[in-house]
Amino acid sequence: MLKENYDKTDKTKFHFLGKEWEVVKKITAEKALKPDILIVEDKEQFLVAKDFRSKAWIARYLWGPLNICYEKFLLNKLAGVARIPQVIALEDYNCLLISRIEGDEIKKCSHLLAHDFFDQLLKIADDLHARGVLHLDLGHKSNIMVDQDGNPAIIDFNASLYLPPNSLFRPLINLLGKVDRYSILRLKIKFRPQDASPAEKKGVEKFLRLRKLWIFDRLLRKITNYAKNASSHN
Ligand SMILES: Nc1ncnc2c1ncn2[C@@H]1O[C@H](COP(=O)(O)OP(=O)(O)O)[C@@H](O)[C@H]1O
């Protein structure tokens, strides 16, 4: 999980797009390969910077630019889709500017959810899949945002996958799209168990059983744990 420092003592102004912006929130990633996240404001206009510029050289010159290039590519594939961030610009080859999603992470305001929150979330996932983008990290509660009316939005596309949405790849998109759908239904069972149907509960149980058997999942967990331990020793 991302370890966060809400850093208020640091610089309070940042220079983006040729002007000064006030820092509203800065999340300094402790992991070597994660960007710092800056939410900045100027005259009630907000933007978010995913910024590798102050990281160690491998993240600054290699991992960061690749990571940013990939996320920008995916977000461009999703241009115009509602309730996800839009690309604003590249401030640098290792600093991506995107639109801010208003609200807070679901784990911090689960009491605010609109009655059809999870139906709306499934609809956003369908919109992503229609463009050939599989998010694949919707189980992570910090990637689901809730606005002040309790409606959802999805962020963080850097673990996502793009497959051309043509007749050749459509069956695979539909199959892998189930990972997103069941991740959402799993959150529904966690946050709104009373609204989840028996079929949804059964489907999620089956999905979790299958996931446990999937060798790549175990491999991925091993790699993630290894990376976590390595970064906490740095
Ligand atoms: N477009 C955005 N609008 C609002 N908050 C955001 C946005 N992008 C990121 N954040 C905030 O920063 C956190 C980390 O960003 P994220 O893109 O999920 O990166 P990571 O790969 O480090 O998880 C999010 O959980 C959210 O609180």
Ligand SMILES: [Mg+2]
């Ligand atoms: Mg995230």
